[in-house]
Amino acid sequence: MTLPQTRSAETPVAGTLALEGFLPYRLARAAEIISRQFATLYRERHGLTRPEWRTLATIGQFNRITATEIGTHSSMHKTKVSRAIRALEERKWITRQVDQTDRRVEHIELTREGRIHYRDLVTLARSYEARLVEMLGETGAAELEAGISAIETRIERS
Amino acid sequence: MTLPQTRSAETPVAGTLALEGFLPYRLARAAEIISRQFATLYRERHGLTRPEWRTLATIGQFNRITATEIGTHSSMHKTKVSRAIRALEERKWITRQVDQTDRRVEHIELTREGRIHYRDLVTLARSYEARLVEMLGETGAAELEAGISAIETRIERS
DNA sequence: GCATAACAGTCGCAGTCGCAACAATTAAGG
DNA sequence: CCTTAATTGTTGCGACTGCGACTGTTATGC
Numbered sequence: 462m463t464l465p466q467t468r469s470a471e472t473p474v475a476g477t478l479a480l481e482g483f484l485p486y487r488l489a490r491a492a493e494i495i496s497r498q499f500a501t502l503y504r505e506r507h508g509l510t511r512p513e514w515r516t517l518a519t520i521g522q523f524n525r526i527t528a529t530e531i532g533t534h535s536s537m538h539k540t541k542v543s544r545a546i547r548a549l550e551e552r553k554w555i556t557r558q559v560d561q562t563d564r565r566v567e568h569i570e571l572t573r574e575g576r577i578h579y580r581d582l583v584t585l586a587r588s589y590e591a592r593l594v595e596m597l598g599e600t601g602a603a604e605l606e607a608g609i610s611a612i613e614t615r616i617e618r619s
Numbered sequence: 620m621t622l623p624q625t626r627s628a629e630t631p632v633a634g635t636l637a638l639e640g641f642l643p644y645r646l647a648r649a650a651e652i653i654s655r656q657f658a659t660l661y662r663e664r665h666g667l668t669r670p671e672w673r674t675l676a677t678i679g680q681f682n683r684i685t686a687t688e689i690g691t692h693s694s695m696h697k698t699k700v701s702r703a704i705r706a707l708e709e710r711k712w713i714t715r716q717v718d719q720t721d722r723r724v725e726h727i728e729l730t731r732e733g734r735i736h737y738r739d740l741v742t743l744a745r746s747y748e749a750r751l752v753e754m755l756g757e758t759g760a761a762e763l764e765a766g767i768s769a770i771e772t773r774i775e776r777s
Numbered sequence: 778g779c780a781t782a783a784c785a786g787t788c789g790c791a792g793t794c795g796c797a798a799c800a801a802t803t804a805a806g807g
Numbered sequence: 808c809c810t811t812a813a814t815t816g817t818t819g820c821g822a823c824t825g826c827g828a829c830t831g832t833t834a835t836g837c
Contacts, residue, residue: 477680478741480673480693484748484764485657490694491770492650498774499643510793515638522635528816535638536648538795543817565802565815583636590642593774601769606642608763611755612649616656668823686786696825701787723785723832783834793824804813 499589506585507578512537514582516545517571520555521579525570527560554578657747664743665736670695672740674703675729678713679737683728685718712736 480486496511503509509517515535520526523534532542546569549555554575560566571579594602638644654669661667667675673693678684681692690700704727707713712733718724729737752760 476738476741478676478744480676480680483676483744484751484760484767485653486673486693487767487771488650488763489654491767492646493694494770494774495643496647512793515644518636518638518641522638529814535644536651539816540795540818541793544793547817563803563815567816580634583634586636586641593642596773597766597769598773601766601773602642604762605646605766605769608755608759608766609642609645609649611759611763612652613645615754615756615759616652616751670823687784697786698788698825699823702823705787721785721833725786778837780837781835784832786830786832788827788829790826790828791824792826794822796820796822797818798820799818800816802813802815805811807808807810 495593499586502585502589503582507582509582510545510548512541512545513548516542517549517554517575517579517582518586520549520569520571521576521583525568527566527568531569549575653751657744660743660747661740665740667740668703668706670699670703671706674700675707675712675733675737675740676744678707678727678729679734679741683726685724685726689727707733 500511500514503514515537516531519531519535523530526534528539528542528546531537531546532539535542537545546555546557550557552574553572555569555571557567557569560568597605658669658672661672673695674689677689677693681688684692686697686700686704689695689704690697693700695703704713704715708715710732711730713727713729715725715727718726755763
């Protein structure tokens with residue numbers, strides 16, 4: 462697959478918008494390319510979906526955490542988190558225990574097996590990120606990070 | 620909603636990956652924020668979904684185009700395009716006519732009504748993009764574009 | 778000319794998504 | 808207390824998604 466090009470057959474029409482130059486489209490497309498590429502790795506290697514990967518990454522990062530906190534930290538809707546947690550629990554990669562002082566809350570931790578997979582995922586993630594930076598070049602990667610930082614700090618979320 | 624923070628309650632654990640610093644995650648998140656923000660505009664104003672917006676934008680850009688070309692240009696799966704085309708046709712924003720020399724192919728054009736909405740969408744898109752660049756600052760926006768360009772030119776798509 | 782492959786677009790289906798509603802529990806206000 | 812509001816996590820549901828199979832058509836190779 463190649464970059465979306467202006468069709469060879471016809472010329473763009475005046476008074477129009479060039480989709481391939483429109484920043485939100487380009488950003489969405491770039492993110493999707495990277496996301497899919499990385500997802501292929503953890504899907505093939507661990508059989509995880511994207512929500513499951515994010516959930517596992519968050520649990521591993523904090524060792525003991527609640528579902529709501531996972532959602533906040535990984536920018537996922539609570540139903541996505543809930544379903545990912547259930548899937549990871551069924552694989553016996555995590556356990557939950559109800560908080561005794563507030564029984565609405567469940568604390569989630571990795572099992573021994575979960576920790577093994579998490580460590581491997583961290584390695585996978587680091588190596589993919591390194592490969593990505595290498596492909597983009599130091600300059601390109603730095604610019605991308607700076608641009609993303611601008612979004613993170615300057616855009617108010619809906 | 621605020622940026623995902625390291626939880627105040629606990630400190631990150633050693634040997635882990637910080638999701639909030641992981642480039643693919645940050646990129647996906649940034650794209651989603653922008654995408655949602657812009658989608659709110661065209662959804663509220665024209666009642667379009669994301670695939671419909673991309674499809675309409677592509678048809679308007681080329682004036683006369685086929686479904687396959689729309690998919691290539693807008694990076695969308697052919698079923699997504701097919702369904703978006705049907706929805707736009709039901710609104711009478713587009714028409715299709717079968718190519719007489721190759722009857723597999725359909726040429727799609729905007730109707731008068733479709734063109735009216737398209738022009739408004741172009742204005743909406745340009746003003747959102749301008750607002751976005753303003754929020755990011757000239758530097759931030761330029762860096763973001765450069766980073767995206769690096770992805771577009773250096774990453775081979777799956 | 779005929780069989781086979783390639784291609785355009787559609788559709789059925791199973792999986793995923795987010796919203797709204799929900800049960801269970803705790804917090805807040807009088 | 809006791810009522811009402813807020814919070815945590817789950818679930819039902821309708822909408823959306825991509826895959827593979829399909830129809831109809833054109834291109835290719837013998």
